[in-house]
Amino acid sequence: xxxxxxxxxxxxxxxxxxxxxxxxxxxxxxxxxxxxxxxxxxxxxxxxxxxxxxxxxxxxxxxxxxxxxxxxxxxxxxxxxxxxxxxxxxxxxxxxxxxxxxxxxxxxxxxxxxxxxxxxxxxxxxxxxxxxxxxxxxxxxxxxxxxxxxxxxxxxxxxxxxxxxxxxxxxxxxxxxxxxxxxxxxxxxxxxxxxxxxxxxxxxxxxxxxxxxxxxxxxxxxxxxxxxxxxxxxxxxxxxxxxxxxxxxxxxxxxxxxxxxxxxxxxxxxxxxx
Numbered sequence: 001x002x003x004x005x006x007x008x009x010x011x012x013x014x015x016x017x018x019x020x021x022x023x024x025x026x027x028x029x030x031x032x033x034x035x036x037x038x039x040x041x042x043x044x045x046x047x048x049x050x051x052x053x054x055x056x057x058x059x060x061x062x063x064x065x066x067x068x069x070x071x072x073x074x075x076x077x078x079x080x081x082x083x084x085x086x087x088x089x090x091x092x093x094x095x096x097x098x099x100x101x102x103x104x105x106x107x108x109x110x111x112x113x114x115x116x117x118x119x120x121x122x123x124x125x126x127x128x129x130x131x132x133x134x135x136x137x138x139x140x141x142x143x144x145x146x147x148x149x150x151x152x153x154x155x156x157x158x159x160x161x162x163x164x165x166x167x168x169x170x171x172x173x174x175x176x177x178x179x180x181x182x183x184x185x186x187x188x189x190x191x192x193x194x195x196x197x198x199x200x201x202x203x204x205x206x207x208x209x210x211x212x213x214x215x216x217x218x219x220x221x222x223x224x225x226x227x228x229x230x231x232x233x234x235x236x237x238x239x240x241x242x243x244x245x246x247x248x249x250x251x252x253x254x255x256x257x258x259x260x261x262x263x264x265x266x267x268x269x270x271x272x273x274x
Contacts, residue, residue: 026044040271089217095193099192112149255274
């Protein structure tokens with residue numbers, strides 16, 4: 001079978017085509033997180049379109065030069081792109097860690113200092129690692145209706161509740177905050193995906209306010225996100241065959257209860273299971 005997509009997701013070679021011929025190929029990208037589940041992205045590639053500008057015209061977008069990041073005319077587009085990228089990174093890191101527990105760090109006061117927020121988080125992690133040396137996490141920030149920040153941390157394992165409160169009180173002051181612990185039920189196979197999705201949704205809220213370049217999430221260093229496996233379908237495969245192939249991969253790996261998303265216009269089908 002001819003390979004048309006390289007390991008970076010770029011079209012590395014195209015079949016010979018006559019002028020006016022409509023050439024379409026379909027590929028699958030599989031990322032296996034082990035206990036954290038599986039993600040499959042299926043994509044339709046229209047090789048007749050020579051570049052991204054033509055693709056944008058096909059989708060009804062206005063082809064224009066890219067503005068500098070943060071410029072007002074392109075700010076909405078920049079925020080949308082940054083949000084998608086950050087949500088994907090948070091979701092993938094959560095799945096790579098196979099998170100099953102969420103810690104929420106609250107402030108009693110109306111704390112809206114972003115620098116203090118980051119410093120408090122770093123100190124909490126530093127102190128906690130004195131007792132749990134292997135502690136790993138993915139953290140996102142949420143702003144409450146009153147404007148105050150609080151932190152959601154996805155992690156794994158069990159913790160001493162009294163110790164968590166003792167560490168946090170030492171940072172924010174006795175009685176000046178709280179630590180909530182939410183342990184996802186381990187019954188059912190989709191709890192890790194749900195927790196990853198729950199944490200990543202706060203990224204969208206975070207981008208609604210503040211600087212475009214502001215920090216929206218933090219995570220442990222060295223989290224290894226599995227590499228993708230690439231599969232090219234036969235030239236005569238259609239969208240339905242592409243989707244069926246994705247479900248067959250899930251079945252072959254013993255997974256069920258998938259969540260999926262499909263865009264006919266973009267030619268993208270995404271699903272996940274754990």
